[in-house]
Amino acid sequence: MIEINNLFWFRHDLRVLDNIPLYMCSKTRKSAAIYIYEPSVIENEKFSSLHLDFINDSLFEISDTFKKYSAHLNIYYGESSKILKKIIDSYDIQNIYSHHEVRDLNTNKINFQIESLCISNRVKWHQFQRNGVVKGLKNRDGWAYLWSKQMKESLVPMPNLSNFKKLEKSEGLKKFNELGIDQIPYEKKFAGGEKAGKLQLEKFLNESGQTYAKDISSPIKAPESCSRLSSYITYGNISIKYIVKKTQEKQAELREKKTRDGWLGSLSAFSSRLRWHCHFIQKLEMQPSLENTNMVRSFDKIRTKPNNDFLSRWGNGEVGFPMVDACMRFLKKNGWINFRMRAMLVSFASYNLWLDWRSTSKFLSKYFIDYEPGIHYNQFQMQSGVTGINAIRIYNPVKQQVDHDAKGLFVKRWIPELKNVPNDYLQYPHLMSESLQKQTGCIIGKSYPNPIVDLKLSSLSARKKIFSIKALPITKKQSILAYEMHGSRRKIKLR
The missing domain is CATH 1.10.579.10 (DNA Cyclobutane Dipyrimidine Photolyase, subunit A, domain 3)
Structure with missing residues (x-):
């Protein structure tokens, strides 16, 4: 059996670039990357085939990217604590890397189980800040400064994917019927994944976003004028920091041209909403009972x-x-x-x-x-x-x-x-x-x-x-x- 010391856990950060825990884990050859279909999430009434469809698009792209570097994305189905326990028992796992996940009370329960598992097995769980949501704050004093500081950090470079190995009993993507999920019919207009997210951002910043501020409230015009990045942000296909930096680059370009055609106003309105995105999630991080x-x-x-x-x-x-x-x-x-x-x-x-x-x-x-x-x-x-x-x-x-x-x-x-x-x-x-x-x-x-x-x-x-x-x-x-x-x-x- 191959020796694995470090584990990266994909959660709602389904991307390769600007992913600091993935990058940190990739620094050693004795590493593996995993994703877990968690039954307590999938079987919850708040989860649906629409979510699974977007997740699977994202996982397929990541898996394909890993293969290009002769690496492997290990996919499992089961309770996260049990899956991780089996991996820890089977390999010499010393470190687990992931982003700090802020979702719901069920996620908090999973996090607590993993923390206990790591402590009892002397495994170090390295959790990194996701976007502008800060772990452990008691109130909002200074939060705006911390958010701005995070957005000014440099983008994380490409990890060395060749260091991620295949584990035993790794599975593949799970379809609706395999997970017992009823398929909700809908018009799929956006595929999940990092590449699609970045293309959508590019389209918004260069084509469709000019009338964002004017059209944001219209159910007729908003589908085309809004950024449509919300799903890509939710599943971590693209980071808020990446969006902020690309938006700032576009704003600088427009100011240099001294444009007065609505673009700057729209991008200013859009930028404020990026901060508000993290503002609301911060509330739930601080008070999960909400x-x-x-x-x-x-x-x-x-x-x-x-x-x-x-x-x-x-x-x-x-x-x-x-x-x-x-x-x-x-x-x-x-x-x-x-x-x-x-x-x-x-x-x-x-x-x-x-x-x-x-x-x-x-x-x-x-x-x-x-x-x-x-x-x-x-x-x-x-x-x-x-x-x-x-x-x-x-x-x-x-x-x-x-x-x-x-x-x-x-x-x-x-x-x-x-x-x-x-x-x-x-x-x-x-x-x-x-x-x-x-x-x-x-x-x-x-x-x-x-x-x-x-x-x-x-x-x-x-x-x-x-x-x-x-x-x-x-x-x-x-x-x-x-x-x-x-x-x-x-x-x-x-x-």
């Missing part, structure tokens, strides 16, 4: 009664509000939708349907290819009004439709039942007369549902409930504590 508990606990007594009918109709895009239904159907078909429409979907569920964010977040997680728990749960809490430190913003789906789909192109594309409905009635199809319904072939209550709730009354009711709790002394106290831990350190007033 996955299933309100940031401000005085909101715990609201939305306690489940409404499975509302949840089902919302999830199927059948609530009777065209913009909500169109966005839900678009999302489920594409595995992505722009941020404003995500916020509207969650706002409508949380405020107008009064559904608990924990049930709706679980449902949508499997349809977001770019599902990133740190962003996912924090955004759901923000759009549900339970953070205590963010403004209460109840999105009006009718206004969003007027603002971003005035001609009805998006709604009619994704709700074909409404294709013959005149634009004057497209925001309120239920107001059509019976004769007009027959004329258009859209019978309300049959072809397309009546509104599930009264929009105005449900919004007023939600606002009253939320603000009555915000006014409580205990809520104000808890909100201050939440800000001290998680606030972005901009000046805000807590009332």
Whole structure:
């Protein structure tokens, strides 16, 4: 049996370049690289075939790259602690290298198991910072400086892949049926992998990103004008640092040309969102319980009664509000939708349907290819009004439709039942007369549902409930504590 002393563990860092633990592990010839399909992740209701598809694309590319250097990517299926225990027992493993993984409570459990395993077997686990998320912080004082410092570091060079050996009992890529995962049909427009991620970044910086700032809120224009890098960042095909540096290079080039055509404004807006990406994940790193508990606990007594009918109709895009239904159907078909429409979907569920964010977040997680728990749960809490430190913003789906789909192109594309409905009635199809319904072939209550709730009354009711709790002394106290831990350190007033 070959001698292996060092192990690199691929997790959500599925790339070769700018991967410091991979680079450090590659410095010795007695090394091996592994990826583990973890049952507790795959069998979780938040995981889906959309995620697996992107992961497998990434693993295939990495494996192919390793082969070019006569190296091998070892792939296993099983509990990470048991797989690593077998490898440690079979080889003289002294060091394990990986990035510090911040995902969810299940990931924390896995991390704890591996830490215990390493301690009991006298193995050193070297965990490196992933993007701008800092391990062990107690509050956000100085975090912005640490983020900027990380982004200024040099990119990590190409590792010596030829040093990674093949281990015994290594398996190959696992398909949907092998893992018992139901395949969700969707339109696959982006393949996973480092090469695809870098090509997408290049396209955004040189072609499609010019109108990013202007088009980011439009469900029609955003699919082309947004960077579409979120999935590549989620699975680590490309690092935030790499994106920041390439964006800065493009900004310098544009300033040199003294361009005034919208590019600089768009790239400035894009750059700020790279920082916010890490900002939200940092919250979950510091407070893992945000996955299933309100940031401000005085909101715990609201939305306690489940409404499975509302949840089902919302999830199927059948609530009777065209913009909500169109966005839900678009999302489920594409595995992505722009941020404003995500916020509207969650706002409508949380405020107008009064559904608990924990049930709706679980449902949508499997349809977001770019599902990133740190962003996912924090955004759901923000759009549900339970953070205590963010403004209460109840999105009006009718206004969003007027603002971003005035001609009805998006709604009619994704709700074909409404294709013959005149634009004057497209925001309120239920107001059509019976004769007009027959004329258009859209019978309300049959072809397309009546509104599930009264929009105005449900919004007023939600606002009253939320603000009555915000006014409580205990809520104000808890909100201050939440800000001290998680606030972005901009000046805000807590009332």
